[in-house]
Amino acid sequence: MAQITIDPQGEKIESFALLSGHKIHAIGLGTWRAHNARDSVYTAIVEAGYRHVDTAAEYGVQDEVGHGIKAAIHAGVERSALFVTSKLWCSDLSRERVRPALMKTLNELQLGYLDLYLIHWPFRLKDGASRPPKAGEVSDFDWEGVWREMEKLVKDKLVRDIGVCNFTVKKLKRLLDIAQIMPSVCQMEMHPGWRNEKMLEACKKNNIHVTAYSPLGSRELDLIHHPVVERVAGKLNKTPGQVLVRWAIQRGTSTIPKSDHSERIKENIKVFSWEIPELDFQAICDIPDQMRVLDGEELFVNKSDGPYKSVEDIWDHQI
Ligand code: NDP
Numbered sequence: 338m339a340q341i342t343i344d345p346q347g348e349k350i351e352s353f354a355l356l357s358g359h360k361i362h363a364i365g366l367g368t369w370r371a372h373n374a375r376d377s378v379y380t381a382i383v384e385a386g387y388r389h390v391d392t393a394a395e396y397g398v399q400d401e402v403g404h405g406i407k408a409a410i411h412a413g414v415e416r417s418a419l420f421v422t423s424k425l426w427c428s429d430l431s432r433e434r435v436r437p438a439l440m441k442t443l444n445e446l447q448l449g450y451l452d453l454y455l456i457h458w459p460f461r462l463k464d465g466a467s468r469p470p471k472a473g474e475v476s477d478f479d480w481e482g483v484w485r486e487m488e489k490l491v492k493d494k495l496v497r498d499i500g501v502c503n504f505t506v507k508k509l510k511r512l513l514d515i516a517q518i519m520p521s522v523c524q525m526e527m528h529p530g531w532r533n534e535k536m537l538e539a540c541k542k543n544n545i546h547v548t549a550y551s552p553l554g555s556r557e558l559d560l561i562h563h564p565v566v567e568r569v570a571g572k573l574n575k576t577p578g579q580v581l582v583r584w585a586i587q588r589g590t591s592t593i594p595k596s597d598h599s600e601r602i603k604e605n606i607k608v609f610s611w612e613i614p615e616l617d618f619q620a621i622c623d624i625p626d627q628m629r630v631l632d633g634e635e636l637f638v639n640k641s642d643g644p645y646k647s648v649e650d651i652w653d654h655q656i
Pocket of ligand 1: 368391457502553578579593604
């Protein structure tokens, strides 16, 4: 259930409670493929009221994100009011590289701690691996060693929460079997074109909060012009983008839409003072043709040498 607070300007902000007791704001700004992350982050925080920013070492924009956050803090926003997420890239998915990777991220972001540090994908890549990977460039990783290091980051107060992305139910079970500190968040692709219901259920069952990434279908799937989304938006006098973001929150997930445009950044967070009525919500939930947009094929599949010879292998043959 989302909790509602009122910000100093009197605007409603929704957030979700994490297992750790910390709160995650329902909407964050995504920064993958951002063209001017500094300005987008500043606009989001200072002009649009975002308090949650999602980034990753792999996006190559952490310096810019850091400058945007610094400018927002300079403009009067408290660091403690912000929720900043970053992610551990696959080439750093080994016991000895977790902490140095986090320190590099903190340095780039000019921050003393992260609110959330996520394993970006549960596969190890060799430094400089090709896309798609050549033989021997992709492998499983040392789960216990890596998670123990992630836990130490929490104990040392360098990160407040830890979690994972792009997991399956099978992988979640494997992690829960070894975790001493539970993953607070699982970040997954989720939108009306890929509802990812099994993972959502598995996380709920284990009290793990889910953040929905690519809530607008990313660049690859045009949900903005989907007839059902357009119909609901027209009926409610909202934009299709707002309907997609609101749908994610009503499912109990936080979500992190990305935009390079200040008008869209502002538009995407104006979703706290209204709801999608039940029948319309259900109509969006009933959109057929479910398909992942980000299936990991390019990154991890090596058809002849494996160990992941197909997209199905990556997702443990679980839908
Ligand atoms: P989104 O679903 O957020 O879609 C972004 C696209 O939608 C961009 O092309 C953007 O264009 C456009 N857009 C944004 N707002 C609107 C609007 N109101 N109306 C119409 N079009 C709009 O895709 P992402 O894949 O970027 O996902 C969001 C974030 O999730 C990422 O940025 C990243 O932070 C995170 N993520 C995490 C992953 C993981 O593995 N953990 C994987 C993928 C994403 P424009 O910029 O021109 O406005």
